[in-house]
Amino acid sequence: MVTTSFTPVTSLVGGAMIGLAAVLLMWATGRIAGVSGIAVRLFPPYEDREFAGRLAFVAGLVVAPVLVWLVTGSLPTQTIAAGPAVLIIGGLLTGFGSVWGSGCTSGHGVCGLSRLSVRSLVATMTFMAAGMATVFVMRHWS
Amino acid sequence: MAILVQFAIGLIFGMGLIVSGMSNPAKVLNFLDVGGIPAGTWDASLAFVMAGAVAVTFIGFRRVLKLARPFFADRFYLPTRRDIDPRIVTGPAIFGIGWGLAGFCPGPALTALGYGSVSAFIFVAAMCAGMLLARFTAHLPSLTRFVAPADPLET
16 A cells, blocks of 8 residues: 555645636536546437537546646656556446446536535445445455 | 637646646545544545535536526536436445545546556546446436436436
8 A cells, every 4th residue: 555645735726726627617618527427428329519529628638647747847646556457347337337327526526516416415425435435345354 | 719628628627636636546545545544544635625626616606607608608508307316326336436446536547548557548448338338228228217318427
């Protein structure tokens, strides 16, 4: 296990940037900044004509580290401890569950809670609890 | 123009994920590890990410939604469902297990692609497969009888 340091200030600032992006997307396109919803709609069948905009948003997410690296000359550490098997199982569950439950951390956690949606509150409490339970089992039961 | 703006918004979102530490799975897992509180390894940072994001979005949405329409669209597309169906619990429960296993949720996983990490590519490929499987399953005739006719992908 890799220990990480408590970073309240940068986390608050970064969180505010995520919030700003969610507000800007609502202002520009009138849509919820839910990454799982945006990502799954990149695949056919298409229900509307927003494909290019969604692709541009996802491209922005992917290019962001490059921009941070160009501006600051370095990138914050990223430690991925999981091996290929855990990554595949984790990825499958994350993808399936987020679409099955109509949203992930951004759609339910950020946008939904901000709209005082009860469905999103239920979803957010559930994935937080499931995430905590999973880490507990993985780290403290084995 | 609208496309360029959405690219810029994605950039801001992604930079927020990086600056906040959300894009680092080790930090996410240490936040979810409440069992680490006695040992002092619990990292409470992500609660601050959530607080910052929700505070800005809460205030921002109230202002934006007072506008007659979005800048590049005819109307606002807001989720309308209010019912607590089984899927609003089972979906997040499954997602939460995946999140707790690898430390990635969808946004940070996509941003991690830009780090050029092979692990992120493996995770994102599996995640896309899972997403498509969920969408396919949701549209199976045997299931749609039990699901409300609203958009199954709506937040």
